[in-house]
Amino acid sequence: MNEIKVSAERDYVVSFPSSWRPRFNELIANRSFAVIVPEPISSQIKDVVDPSRLILTSDGESQKSIDSYGSILEKLALMGLDRSSLIVGIGGGATTDLAGFVAATYLRGVDWVAIPTTVAGMVDAAIGGKTGVNLTSGKNLAGAFFSPHEVVIDTNWLSTLSDRDIRAGLAEAVKCGFISEPKILDLVTDWKRNLTEIIALSVGVKAGVVARDFKESHEREILNYGHTLGHAIEKHSGYSLRHGEAVSIGMCFAAELSVKLSGLSGSIAEKHREILQALDLPVTYSATAFDALFDLMRSDKKRGAGGLRFVTLKALGATDRATASRELLNECYLKSVGR
Ligand SMILES: NC(=O)c1ccc[n+]([C@@H]2O[C@H](COP(=O)([O-])OP(=O)(O)OC[C@H]3O[C@@H](n4cnc5c(N)ncnc54)[C@H](O)[C@@H]3O)[C@@H](O)[C@H]2O)c1
Helix, strand or coil, X not given: CCEEXXXXXXXXXXXXXCCHHHHHHHXXXXXXXXXXXXXHHHCCCCCCCCHHHEEEECXXXXXXXXXXXXXXXXXXXXXXXXXXXXXXXXXXXXXXXXXXXXXXXXXXXXXXXXXXXXXXXXXXXXXXXXXXXXXXXXXXXXXXXXXXXXXXXXXXXXXXXXXXXXXXXXXXXHHHHHXXXXXXXXHHHHHHHHHHHHHHHHXXXXXXXXXXXXXXXXXXXXXXXXXXXXXXXXHHCCCCCCHHHHHHHHHHHHHHHHHHHCCCCHHHHHHHHXXXXXXCCCCCECHHHHHHHHHHHHCCCCEECCEEXXXXXXXXXXXXXXXXXXXXXXXXXXXXXXX
16 A cells, blocks of 8 residues: 545645655655644654754644644744745644644645644544634634645554554544445454554545545535534543544444434444444443533534434445434433443
8 A cells, every 4th residue: 555545626645655754855855844743742753854944833732722823834934934835744633733724824825744643643634634723712613625735654653652542543443434444344353453454444435535525515524423422522521532532432322323313223333332342442421411412512513404413324334414303312322322
């Protein structure tokens, strides 16, 4: 597996070199460039990147603030980057979201390259051209659809990533398995051995969906399978759960809803629980939290006229959409995840 092509507002590739270093050197050759990287990861790139080209950010979600975004734009201007320059984001999804938005807006858009270093970044955040930062009012409220010039995936990065972060990232791969590519569901049973193939197949799923619906007018919504409840749980838990952990719970709920509304077989719903539990991902949440979660889901953007609208499954690899009343949601919540 050398590369996967992605067609969007412009075409690009996701490459899978055995090491990101030579590919990075080829990409920056004869160009001025800047590398945006969170401080904790910067020690891992010292031997490759000229320190005068580095822009260090804080770690995690805090780097996606308006202040951090503004200060990076100022630094790029001081470094003299012009329209032919390249911006490289090296880090997890927070970093590639930030670097992409910086690239989308600096001088009205310059080329950028994503080098994701987490599973979540590799299978999800760095693919698809959604870039953005957070506002005080909420996550990802400022952003742009702006595809990278290339995404460089080197799974050696993952050797330093915590087991918890790897498993949380795999929840998104499992999602790709249920909505489109069931082979992933077999491979995750031995994920340590199959990690590169799982990542490549998940990238293939996302690339295919994005090519058909870059700006999320309809099909791209299927990537939100499990996310409506997942986002609500993430927020309700005060972000103590990783995104992928919350999505894991959300998928079990979406599966139960699928049984009720889209004719999914009970055995496929049960398969969700088996696979996610085997990955040590959570599949339950507080039984008394439903009212608060319902309010959070209602304030989410996927609200239909006659109730809340969800991505559901008709069968393995076949998605559907369904609108559900509060009563039905409560029933499915208690049956599937509210323990
Ligand atoms: N644009 C999209 O389509 C999209 C999709 C999904 C998620 N996202 C965004 O992605 C972000 C979540 O991504 P994430 O889970 O990668 O979070 P993250 O970028 O915050 O990284 C998680 C943690 O892992 C550390 N880390 C990164 N790489 C490491 C490595 N190789 N070894 C050791 N530690 C490492 C980071 O320093 C950080 O502390 C969120 O901001 C979310 O909004 C975007």
